[in-house]
Amino acid sequence: MQSQDVAPRPAPGSGSAAASSSSDPLVDVEQAEAALVEHYPRLVRLAYLVLPPGLGRNRRVVTAHALTQRALPRRRTPAPVIPAQSTGREGDPGYAFVRLQVLRTALEAGLPLTFRAWPKRSQLPPLLPQVWGLRLFPRSGGADELALDQRLSALSGPARAAYVLRGLEKLPDGDVREVLTTAGIDDVDDALDEADEVPAQYALLDSPEFDPCSLQARPTDLMRRRQHLKAALAAAAAVAVCGALLGLPGDGWAPDGAAAPSYAQNPSAQAALDPANLTKVPDTAWQSASRTDFSVWPARGELTGDKALLRRALAVWARPGETVQVSATPGTPSGGPAGPPQLLYAGDVDNARVVILYDGLRIARYAEPKDGTKGAALDFARVDGATGAESNAVVLGRADGNVRYLTAPWVKKAAERDLLKPGAGAMDLTLTDGVTSPLASAALQTGACTSWNVLQLTDASGTRLSTDLGELVPARLTTGRPGSERDATGAAALRAWAPFACSLSAVRSQGVRSVNAWEYATQSLPDASGSASWVCTRAETWRGGGTRVLAQFHTPGGAYGAVAAKAENVPACGPRDPHVLAGVLWKSEAGSWYLLAAGGRGTASITATGGVDGSAQGNLLAVKTKAGAQAGLQGELENGRSINALR
Template sequence: MRTAARKRYTDLLRLAYLALDDGTSPSTADGWAVLGRARGAVRRARGASYGAVRRGLVGVLATEPPARPRVTRPRLFVEPAVTPPGPARAALRELSPHERLAFVLCRVEGLTPPEAAAELGDRLLVTAGDVDRALAAVDRASGLGAEAQRAELLAFDPALVRLRPPPRAWPVAVVLAALLAAGALTARGLSGTGRTDDPVLVGPGRWRATGTPTMDDWPARGGLTGDRALLRRAAAAWRADRRAPPLGRAAVLFADRVDGASVVVLRDSPGLGDPPSVAQYFERPLTRGVESVRRLGSPAGQLIMVGTTWRYLVPPWLSDPRVALPSERTPGWRPIGVRNGLTNPVPWRWFTPRCQNYVAVRMVHRPGAGGWPRRLTQLVSHNPGSTAPRVWFRDAGPDDEGFQWAAVRAATCAAAASLTESGDLRIGRLWRGSLPDGGGRATLMTVDVASPWGAPGAAVLIGDDGRALSGRGGTNGDYASPAATTAGAVWWPSRRRWHLVAAAGPSVTRLKTIGDVGGHEGNPLLVPGPPVRGAAPATEPLPVVQVVAYEADGDRTVISPS
């Protein structure tokens, strides 16, 4: 560390301390545990200037797992001069580790949200909007403005120590007993319950305080959540996993006996809206260890399969789960029992390869404060390592039951989406009508995937029974695009010829074709193409054509049907 950085050691130490201090450490009251971790992070930072050292420190805090806490001997004469947190520090402790880091870079270091996102961008997938949301959360919780927050945090000096007051008021016997107990624990290398390496146990009522509960609000459930030794073994085994160790502190979702094994399901805390990972730890008579780690597609709560038990964990805000087979023409929703957050086994024979090994689950989403109950559909697999996409329907109404089930069948059985790595699905309907040449009724739908973020969506023409009538076509949107401006186009073969089918949302004033089929305008468009010549029309070369979507505000986008 260069001289310029040494002169600002207190600034670096303050940054690291505020980013690490979540208020839950058992040593937070005396300050030694957090201060030791902060000093270690600053020591590992490298750079030729203060800015470079700070970037190195950000890298250490954002990516390196916390060092295993040491058992510290009692300090008889000094203690950190840790004052009770003010409104800003108290609100800051409620954020995730990466959100705290982004907040401190802005409020204490004076960076703008885009600059803070850029400094974190080499290690984390962070946008300026994520940083803005962290700043706004502290603004609301603290009731202070930016300058008042900055003044409070800059006045905090984590390295300040003071003399420990003598225990005059304590009985001598109590003091001797405490010292003997501390010495015995130190000699044995043990500490009591509530160590800093313990996984977090979220309380049962936290999710009720928000209208949009996420994985961070999932309470610990199960009959073994009080077994500290088991939970520590599970967390330690995940930290030792070199392929996919946790980011931030681990939290317990479930701990109980399942089919003769002790099972602990954990999630990590990546922060800033990033989806967490879920690890499943099993202890059987002859084996123990982490058997699967999966990165979730979104931070929202979802069903999680427990091993290969055919059972699923259900967050408390999802109720009344019912299961249906996508291979069925009509949804025969079957209720499935839930006990202590874990469902009864789903029959293994329900998972068929032709529907990508997925079954559909419908639940009622009942959030806490400020939320409205709504129906939710999720696709679950027989594999704990596979994604479990939630299915959202754009502008869906209560009379859309037939279309929604047809869309689910198309996504699973007709491969309108590749579900293994798709994350959540957002499905929209652009057009429904009669096809030419006696093709019958059909629906042009769009399928957008949440993962990878920003991936272009696909348009598919389906029948009322969920059969895919076309290959995947192009759209002008993705998962987050507004439904009103979405447009899509596909090639559909009738018995005699190809047809270009295109449609768009209400904010698109017109569609226009350019290319080999000439200029056609309208919304929707059913444009005849070349004759179908072979027995396998999917292999035939098609005309080069593009569809231009004109929006009401003057914007234009270009779509390719294939």
């Protein structure tokens, strides 16, 4: 769909598709620099919108600035005569040249890296600018901006460029064709046709959501930075010690499979790596145990007696070789076991031999190809203090977009359910010695979020849902007010989770223990637009810190909820502080813009500050405003305590 203020597309060949000619005006460095400085915010916004969304908001911001700052020519250069349509830029060859350079490098940044050619500079992370210890991202817009960003992310790079040139630069399609052709795009018609599939909401491109010059700053994961620093210091000390030991006489141990050579002769360490000393729990131990967790899982699998495999797994755990792929969830130590660990599983899974071990703090998964040890992998997950529900399953392997689980011995039934379709029912999975048949993994899906499959397990105490977030232990899904959470298995709980299932992708690979979704407010929308729900989702981690909190806004008829605010490492929306306050700019069907805000139970009043002036008694606020308004929110609880909006 094209806007009426955009000129019709010319027939192929009617516009100039050639590169710069000798008749094009010359642009010197000073002229290009003047254009870049004058229009820097618009050029950076153009680069940010064209860059692939898969880079993440922080890297897109930094890369957009880097590409724009590198757009100056080194000497006088011919510039193609492509008119600019906005006031102050008509006929400016300096601006046309700089814009073309920004567009070309932004498109190159989206090209995949291959082994057939050296990567271009724009395809690599920028050396400058860099901001250490901070994540930078534009201010959040409203639900419409989020929806447009999702639609643009589904387009190819050339199609995004076509849409942005139409909407941000106000270029007619003839000039869009010339710019894209000059930038090196071969299938310009395909790009224009693909851009037509996105509604022409060009005014939204000027929103703060897409402004990489007006930024918010948040710290990176402070705990992870401290852990990395400690790990680096420990690694440096280990290298120094190993270097000294290498100079000592003696034969030492030979490599054991994919394990690195060992020069230690500590009897306790050797005993911990002896397969004969592995702890193997009897099959029925869980039935009489005072608690149900990983410590009462029996050893299962057809290779529990393969001492050579078990020795390799233990040796790699203690000293992984250079070719071993090692991963650990945040906050999980990856050192060797302090004593003989417990064996949970050893067997063939798809095309690999897999060993699952437990040392009371961590689950360790060793996997090697069936035809050798090259390409072995070692994964760790922290599971200390796991309850019965949190120790129901462990990932055995992922292949072809599917995942297999090893379930607890007390699990009686397993099923697969699409969280986006609460009324569709669950599909039963077969259980063979605790191993499930494959089910589609939400953590492995790419592209648009059209489904979110979760694992449903039933035991004597009830039914529970867990979701794969790319780690060894799936995260438990719950609903309810903080402190009174319950498993998300009832019909009402499933309906409550459905609009927000796709937001689980924001907490992949973060060491998440459980995620709770809580509808803290409902709000009647202005202009008789129905009723909206406000939901807070809080992801708790195994390490305690690193929590992720999202306040989400769901309007009638919408398939997905929109993220209104998010925060990390805050007590809000949790057992310690269940209160939450968030707001969003919303456009009614009548075309009017409003600032909507909602607080949880116990909120006495809400006041808007900054660019929007308004207040309301109670936990709901609706103030008429205009698109792009900047506002702050302040709330007061019934006990007199002030709270700020989640951010």
